[in-house]
Amino acid sequence: MLTFLPTWLRGSLIMLLIVCSTLILVPFLLLAALLKLLIPLKASRRCFTIISIEIANLWVGFNNLLLTVVNDIQWDVQGAEGLNPKDWYFVTCNHQSWADILVAQKVLFRKIPMLKFFLKQQLIWVPVIGLAWWALDFPFMKRYSAAEIEKNPALKGKDLETTRNACEKFKYTPVTVFNFMEGTRYTPDKHAAQESPYHYLLKPKAGGAAFVLGAMGDQLHTLLNITISYPSDDRSFWHFLSGQIKKVVVRIEKQTIPPQFLNRDYLSDQQFREQFQQWVSELWLQKDQLLVQLHGKPEST
Secondary structure, three states: OOOOHHHHHHHHHHHHHHHHHHHHHHHHHHHHHHHHHHHHHHHHHHHHHHHHHHHHHHHHHHHHHHHHOOOOOOOEEOOOOOOOOOOOEEEEEOOOOOOOHHHHHHOOOOOOEEEOOEOOOOOOHOHHHHHHHHHHHEEEEEOHHHHHHHHHHHHHHHHHHHHHHHHHOOOOOOEEEEEEEOOOOOOHHHHHOOOOOOOOOOOHHHHHHHHHHHHOOOOOOOOEEEEEEOOOOOOOHHHHOOOOOOOEEEEEEEOOHHHHOOOOOOOOOHHHHHHHHHHHHHHHHHHHOOOHHHEEEOOOO
């Protein structure tokens, strides 16, 4: 343990090493992606996909090792048993800090397939990491607003069709799709601005999750509902990297996604939209009640 080092040095050291490992591994990812494009055989593409995933797992494993060696964090995790790295999962989680991603990667590492996010199309241009996402087959989606569809009705359903095409590659290689339903990180100011009915959560945005299940309903049947609690009031990414967060509490609930929510069109099916929003609201109410128990008392709003 390097906990004898000052917090600023620990945080800087972890950040530097993560950046270095990223710069080292991304060229290998790009090489595997290029070979997958150049050799149009199903077996070779599957092989290079697996190689790419293992390269990404090296990155995640290295990050996990850093957190163990540099910081002394107490992990309280329940519900990570009985998971299968050869199955398909849809994962959602409350969002308080960018540390949530590292936490989820650590507690689920090699227990389920590598986490993948549905990304906005313009994020492919993020330096270095955008190329890494592309090489790892993260789905880049272009979503059309209601105003754009109203102006050009031909666009209706195009975003779902594009996403389904992007997900074709996931039919033969198990994958985990990760989604923050709140859409943004929780802060007291955002909570107040939303007039959120929850104590520790922002209002969930059901559309993104429904969009994923509409595109990948043939593969995604299991939900992992993750709840993360940081007992400390300091929950930022920097506080996590620098070891100022001493304890992380994680609860994982595994449940079957209701079959009636799979392969449906959220935009055009009003009945489905109302049913799905109700289901998500119930999930979020239960998650909020769990957070109240973990924190001991509701935050004042």
